[in-house]
Amino acid sequence: MQESIKNRKMEWEESVLNKVLQKFPERRETFTTGSDKPVERLYLPEEETKGDYLEKIGFPGEYPYTRGVQPTMYRGRLWTMRQYAGFGTAEESNERYKYLLDQGQTGLSIAFDLPTQIGYDSDDPVSMGEVGKVGVAIDSLKDMEILFSGIPLDKVSTSMTINAPAAVLLAMYIAVAEKQGVTRDKIRGTIQNDILKEYIARGTYIFPPAPSMRLINNIFEFCSKEVPKWNTISISGYHIREAGSTAVQEIAFTIADGIEYVRNAIKTGLDVDQFAGRLSFFFNAHNDLFEEVAKYRAARRIWARIMKEKFSARKEKSMMMRFHTQTAGSTLTAQQPDNNVIRVTIQTLAAVLGGTQSLHTNSKDEALALPTEDSVRVALRTQQIVAHESGAANTVDPLAGSYFIEQMTDEIEKEALEYIEKIEKMGGMVRAIEAGYVQKEIQDSAYRYQKAVEKGERIVVGVNKFTVEEAEPKGLLKVDPALREVQIKKIKEIKESRDGSSVESSLTALKKGAADESVNLMPLILDAVHAYATLGEITHVLREEFGEYRESIVL
Amino acid sequence: MERKTRIEIAKPGLDGHDRGAKYIARALKDAGYEVIYTGIRQTPESIVATAIQEDVDFVGLSLLSGAHNELFPRVVELLKAEGADDIIVFGGGVIPEEDVESLTKKGIQAIFRPGTPISAVIDFIESKKKTTAA
Numbered sequence: 001m002q003e004s005i006k007n008r009k010m011e012w013e014e015s016v017l018n019k020v021l022q023k024f025p026e027r028r029e030t031f032t033t034g035s036d037k038p039v040e041r042l043y044l045p046e047e048e049t050k051g052d053y054l055e056k057i058g059f060p061g062e063y064p065y066t067r068g069v070q071p072t073m074y075r076g077r078l079w080t081m082r083q084y085a086g087f088g089t090a091e092e093s094n095e096r097y098k099y100l101l102d103q104g105q106t107g108l109s110i111a112f113d114l115p116t117q118i119g120y121d122s123d124d125p126v127s128m129g130e131v132g133k134v135g136v137a138i139d140s141l142k143d144m145e146i147l148f149s150g151i152p153l154d155k156v157s158t159s160m161t162i163n164a165p166a167a168v169l170l171a172m173y174i175a176v177a178e179k180q181g182v183t184r185d186k187i188r189g190t191i192q193n194d195i196l197k198e199y200i201a202r203g204t205y206i207f208p209p210a211p212s213m214r215l216i217n218n219i220f221e222f223c224s225k226e227v228p229k230w231n232t233i234s235i236s237g238y239h240i241r242e243a244g245s246t247a248v249q250e251i252a253f254t255i256a257d258g259i260e261y262v263r264n265a266i267k268t269g270l271d272v273d274q275f276a277g278r279l280s281f282f283f284n285a286h287n288d289l290f291e292e293v294a295k296y297r298a299a300r301r302i303w304a305r306i307m308k309e310k311f312s313a314r315k316e317k318s319m320m321m322r323f324h325t326q327t328a329g330s331t332l333t334a335q336q337p338d339n340n341v342i343r344v345t346i347q348t349l350a351a352v353l354g355g356t357q358s359l360h361t362n363s364k365d366e367a368l369a370l371p372t373e374d375s376v377r378v379a380l381r382t383q384q385i386v387a388h389e390s391g392a393a394n395t396v397d398p399l400a401g402s403y404f405i406e407q408m409t410d411e412i413e414k415e416a417l418e419y420i421e422k423i424e425k426m427g428g429m430v431r432a433i434e435a436g437y438v439q440k441e442i443q444d445s446a447y448r449y450q451k452a453v454e455k456g457e458r459i460v461v462g463v464n465k466f467t468v469e470e471a472e473p474k475g476l477l478k479v480d481p482a483l484r485e486v487q488i489k490k491i492k493e494i495k496e497s498r499d500g501s502s503v504e505s506s507l508t509a510l511k512k513g514a515a516d517e518s519v520n521l522m523p524l525i526l527d528a529v530h531a532y533a534t535l536g537e538i539t540h541v542l543r544e545e546f547g548e549y550r551e552s553i554v555l
Numbered sequence: 556m557e558r559k560t561r562i563e564i565a566k567p568g569l570d571g572h573d574r575g576a577k578y579i580a581r582a583l584k585d586a587g588y589e590v591i592y593t594g595i596r597q598t599p600e601s602i603v604a605t606a607i608q609e610d611v612d613f614v615g616l617s618l619l620s621g622a623h624n625e626l627f628p629r630v631v632e633l634l635k636a637e638g639a640d641d642i643i644v645f646g647g648g649v650i651p652e653e654d655v656e657s658l659t660k661k662g663i664q665a666i667f668r669p670g671t672p673i674s675a676v677i678d679f680i681e682s683k684k685k686t687t688a689a
Contacts, residue, residue: 114569114620118596126598129625130569203571203595243574330574334669367669369651370621443577450578454672463670472652479621553594555581 002047004054009044012059017071020061026075031394039394041075045401056301057406060396064304066297066409067397068355069320074393079351080358081383082159084326086111086136087370088479089486090146093136097151099373103380108151108189109159109360111135112169117204119165119539122487131484134370135161139487140494140534144172145179153177158189159234159324159358164206166193167215167522168538171529174227190231190280190324193219196257197236199433199549201243201442206539209430211546214517216261217268220275222522231280233261234324241284242330244446247291248412250284251299252419253429253438258303259420260429262311276307277317283356285347286328292347293399294408296323296354302413302420325351326360332367336462337473340364341378348386353399359383369476436554443554491534498532506531507541514545560684561611565593565602567630570620575647579615582673588680599629607639613680616646616663623650623658631662643683647671 001009031039042060045053058064061071070076083100086093097108112135115127121139122131131137138144153176162169170191177187195212198205205212216233223232237245237254245253258279265275283299286292303321307313327347332340341364351359361379363371371379387393399405419441423432432438452458459465506528513519528538564580566573573595580592591609593602606614614634616627627646634640646658647667655666665679 118569126569129622130620133621134570198571201571203573204569242572367649369649443581446574447578447581450582454674460670464672476651476653481624551594551596553592555577555584555590555592 065300073396082107084109088132090143121536154182166191193233202239207546236282245442252416273315281323285351292350298413325356334367502531559589561589562613563611567626568622572619576617603633618648628661
């Protein structure tokens with residue numbers, strides 16, 4: 001091995017690796033292949049060919065983190081296997097969570113129904129047909145207490161896919177933990193809290209950009225002091241990709257969103273190192289294995305450099321891009337659904353070879369309905385097989401140094417940076433969204449892709465080639481349409497049993513706070529939640545004060 | 556000049572999955588139809604109001620949240636109540652096969668499930684167009 005690399009390796013071992021090994025020993029003393037050949041922690045080039053290995057690729061757990069955010073990666077600890085789940089009532093979802101934890105899942109991921117995600121109670125007329133459908137219905141703290149009953153919140157980490165009303169659901173989670181005797185500095189988890197991609201691709205926005213960004217800053221500030229182990233945002237490319245973007249667009253737009261959040265938080269007076277270590281990301285895993293691996297590696301490098309160079313971050317944590325991954329829902333086919341298990345396996349490998357921190361694997365029946373318990377188990381087993389049988393977790397960043405992967409990483413980085421620069425020139429992401437630019441770019445990609453499928457230029461097995469006549473599988477999961485009535489009854493009971501005057505006073509205080517931009521709304525929302533004000537009531541107060549966002553339609 | 560067939564593509568309910576709806580809207584436009592796309596989170600009432608105001612021949616509903624059994628038939632009912640039941644309603648999205656029959660009975664004239672080529676939608680429109688034009 002060349003001197004410069006050898007010397008740097010020794011430095012890395014001393015300054016980065018050994019510290020981690022002392023605190024977190026690896027899973028095994030030695031790692032071997034299936035036929036007992038030893039596997040090393042890290043493989044390095046014999047020599048510098050172009051002279052930029054150290055600068056561009058470097059060592060895992062070290063700037064610019066191309067090879068991963070931890071020095072031992074999965075030799076130390078496997079990624080968190082986190083299945084996104086939730087449907088029906090809090091009682092039903094609570095049962096599913098306990099089942100998943102029993103099956104070896106290591107973290108929870110809460111799916112909320114659409115009314116909850118948009119801040120409507122189950123009894124609101126617009127909630128008709130939607131209650132409990134794509135996730136669990138949460139109307140008040142009462143539902144949240146049931147949702148986590150018997151699950152110790154000091155033991156699990158919980159990810160919540162909630163954006164526009166993230167402050168309210170986080171407040172409810174804190175309240176439940178405290179009722180369990182777990183203080184807020186002990187709870188671990190993530191709220192998605194990424195409103196920009198809601199405007200771009202996902203659609204569960206409530207308020208216009210300015211007050212939405214304020215709520216996000218309030219959460220950053222509150223958590224940096226009170227809930228230090230909480231990931232305050234999960235900046236998401238997942239939905240951008242699902243909407244039809246390319247891999248380059250996925251990371252470019254996600255990072256451009258990230259830049260906007262960081263800039264905004266700094267503008268309100270927060271120090272970059274006070275909050276940036278709690279930023280996390282969320283990406284998609286598609287079928288094109290090598291492109292996906294290159295994408296994750298490029299994204300880490302871009303983010304590290306932006307945080308260091310543009311925002312002058314000093315802490316290592318602030319430069320590390322930690323991310324969750326979910327396999328690509330849009331690649332699942334309703335035809336021959338068993339084939340989806342294979343797609344998910346490839347996507348799982350992509351995420352793992354790309355160095356994800358946690359992973360959700362989709363179930364094979366998701367193009368048809370919500371997944372059944374059986375198909376969720378197969379999805380979880382897919383991760384466990386990759387983790388324990390494939391060997392992919394036994395060495396760090398196994399594809400590094402492949403001519404193909406390194407060149408692809410460079411190209412994706414370059415093209416993503418061009419997009420990021422263009423958006424910066426437009427005045428940042430909020431402007432680019434208002435102009436419809438980002439939406440249009442994604443739609444054009446989606447349209448091109450679909451046309452290629454229609455013409456047979458792209459093959460989707462079982463859809464436009466290798467098709468069969470088949471009957472739809474039996475036993476799909478059905479959500480009981482009577483569920484809305486159950487929730488409406490619960491709301492009625494809550495409203496009768498709670499102390500009306502403390503609800504009223506907490507909501508009045510919230511309204512006053514909302515009108516004054518200098519107020520942090522988190523404590524006020526916590527008060528309202530404790531008084532059993534419903535999600536709809538709390539959001540209503542904010543809607544009145546902040547107004548509502550209207551989509552700019554781009555075709 | 557012959558009047559172009561007018562089609563409203565609408566997203567009832569609360570889900571934001573508009574990739575399919577936007578694809579259909581754009582592909583139908585490319586095929587020469589006049590397309591009105593509503594955007595997401597429309598109520599059945601607002602969809603029907605648009606249909607009447609824009610004098611459309613077809614309403615295409617797209618929904619991926621599972622609320623189709625409640626919301627699709629509601630659109631048909633409201634059109635009828637407005638005396639606009641000559642407007643043909645079709646739908647698409649993540650819709651289990653077992654729901655198709657009851658939706659058809661309630662007046663949704665075609666359901667296009669995942670993987671349907673655009674040509675199938677165009678064939679449907681052309682076949683219905685002839686009967687309405689006569």
